[in-house]
Amino acid sequence: MSVLLEFAMFPTSDNCREGSSVSKQVAKIIDAIDKSGVTYKLTPMGTIVETQTMREALDVIELAYEQVKDCERVYSSLKFDIRHNSDDRLTTKIKSVETHLDRDVKK
Template structure:
């Protein structure tokens, strides 16, 4: 099974913000995901991870949350779950590139 999860998570309370920037807090989350060994892709609006089970995906959300010691945290999650499939984090992009017959600059 392949569980693709796109999520964003960041503090909204002043106790964890540096003015309007949340990059320090988001960096803590990305560092933890990187150390977990889970495949991921950082985007300007969030992060996409791929796991083999829903439990693993939810564990990453909990891990991300644990990185932020803040009074208030915003998070949005989107799932794409597919049985009998894996490595979709890269294969979905390659499929579009093949259709376009060129590579998309990333």
């Protein structure tokens, strides 16, 4: 099974922000995910992880929250794509779309 989880998590309270920036807190989350060994991809709007079970995906969310739990208020949004009999979808889904693109056409 492949569980793709796209999520964003960051503090909204003043006690954990530097002005309007939350990058320092987000970096703590990414560092923890990186050290966990979970396959992930950081994007400008969130992070995508791929796990083999829903429990592992939820463990990533708990790990992320542990990094910002001292913040008064934390915002998070989550999206899941769960598929049986599949793996490595973090890269294969992109490759599948790219096979349908006409790379010779400039837009």
